[in-house]
Amino acid sequence: MRHILKKNNQITSEKDVIITIKRLGINGEGIGYYKKKIIFIPNALPGEVVVAKITETFPKYLEGELIRIKEKSPHRVAFPKNVNPETGGLELAHLDYDSQLLFKKELIKDSLLKFHPRNYQKIKVKNTIPAPKQWYYRNKAQYQIESIKNKISLGMYAPKSQKIIDLPIMPTQSKNTQKIEFAIKKLIEKMHIAIADSRYKKDGLKTVVVRQSHATDEIQVTLVTIGKNIKNLDKLAEKIIELENVVSVFQNESQWNNPLVWGNKTTKLIGKNYITEQILNKKFILSPRAFFQLNPEQTEVLYSTALNYLELNANSILVDAYAGVGTLGILASEKVKQVIGIESIPEAIADAQFNCRLNNVKNAEYINGSVEKILPQMQKDGIAIDALIVDPPRTGLNKQLVKTLLTCKPKDFVYISCNPSTLARDLVLLSQAYDVRLIQPVDMMPQTPRWEGIAKLVLRK
Ligand SMILES: C[S@@+](CC[C@H](N)C(=O)[O-])C[C@H]1O[C@@H](n2cnc3c(N)ncnc32)[C@H](O)[C@@H]1O
Secondary structure, eight states: OEEEEOTTSOEEEEOEEEEEOOEEOTTSOEEEEETTEEEEETTOOTTOEEEEEEEEEOSSEEEEEEEEEEEOOTTBOOOOTTOOTTOSSOTTTTBOHHHHHHHHHHHHHHHHHHHOOTTGGGOEEOOOBOOSOSSSOBOEEEEEEEEETTEEEEEEEOTTSSOEEESOOOTTBOHHHHHHHHHHHHHHHHHTOOBOBTTTTBOEEEEEEEEEOTTTOOEEEEEEEESSOOTTHHHHHHHHTTSTTEEEEEEEEEOTTOOSSOOSEEEEEEEOSOEEEEETTEEEEEOTTSOOOSOHHHHHHHHHHHHHTSOOOTTOEEEEESOTTTHHHHHHGGGSSEEEEEESOHHHHHHHHHHHHHTTOOSEEEEESOHHHHHHHHHHTTOOOSEEEEOOOTTOOOHHHHHHHHHHOOSEEEEEESOHHHHHHHHHHHTTTEEEEEEEEBOSSTTSOOOOEEEEEEEOO
16 A cells, blocks of 8 residues: 555555446546445446556545556557547547447436436437547637746646646647647747736736637637737737638637636637638528537537427427527528527627528527526517427526426427436426427537437427
8 A cells, every 4th residue: 555645735545446347427437336435437448347546535436547457348449649648528539439329328318317307217318329520520629828937838737637738639629720729839939928827817818719610611719818918919810810721810808716718808809700600501600709519510410400309380489598609590490480599698699690691581589698587588478489499508407497488388399408417307397298209319529428419398288
């Protein structure tokens, strides 16, 4: 047994243990048991017998680090070559792709079993739809930047660490977005741009976001800064826009006390106001802060599958709740009488309204505000909703909102979710009035445990 000094200066023991891995956890870690206590071991696979080091002890569970594999899973594949194994976002890269798809089907089945919405045993969970590309699919890179002893690092934090992996090779990130991040780092070094430093609360550059349109190749760069006046930032923007495919550079201002990457104020430094993306037969403009799926090719599959689950007709009033830049509503607009979109970010609403004009859509209206406030108001105003799409963030639907839905009762209802736990939780209440006909997982993020799926709900007669 070795002894280590922990972060909180307590001496604890650290020892190697042999664990049989039973299943994968929600974050893709192997799960086993040590002395009847659950232990999470990243990079270990079900069926494997591994030697692990216990790294953290909590009252209800342990965390471990994989030291050696004694018995290997037949589903283990080689981790991509030349990639730093500390790089985050590749939690399942050591598992073959068919098993990744199965894992994503099992994730939602496990959540249904945990929360058991009405008739959960009868809910049909379909096989996960595979992504067209398993590698190099991500269209947006959001890299942090730091300068320590005059050495600049631009990249992502290693999991559970404050260490930035400098210019990581990310085999899920599109090659162009990586190339532009690398080129921007060189410019920052050459032009001596100030880097934000939390130790001395020194203002400067904090994050470099590069997003590329799959349809047009246009690249939008956003420089997130702490503070407004960063010396030579405009000159840096002039250099960045000369890089291949870059059409605009923005500055987003954040503050030290902001726990999020993005601050509230975004201003254009140079170039176009937006980039244009295309999904199926419709075009969408994207301003820097607007949400857009990270895997554009698979987004077409996600959206067309979701819309096919709705029985829309020329008399339908469709509500697209959590509308982003209006994608789903605009794609459905030809089939319905009216689309009403609800979205909380004002810039996304402006994009959605522009997108309607761009696609000559005249029967869609976008309302800025929270779904929790706008839907009850619509109900008070006597607007009868025939069909509803909700596509909320990971937290799922607020309980009060679910109660509103149970009283306004749209006949057709599709729930797009990025979190199987909150989906299963919300289905408990929703299944009081709705039958959950099926759940279709769609793999938007190969090599990661990130989950996306669609639930089709039909009002019970
Ligand atoms: C998962 S995204 C979906 C966007 C869009 N449906 C798409 O696929 O591009 C969730 C969206 O909901 C918005 N949002 C988050 N909370 C909200 C709320 N309480 N009310 C309205 N919109 C909200 C976010 O700004 C984001 O655009």
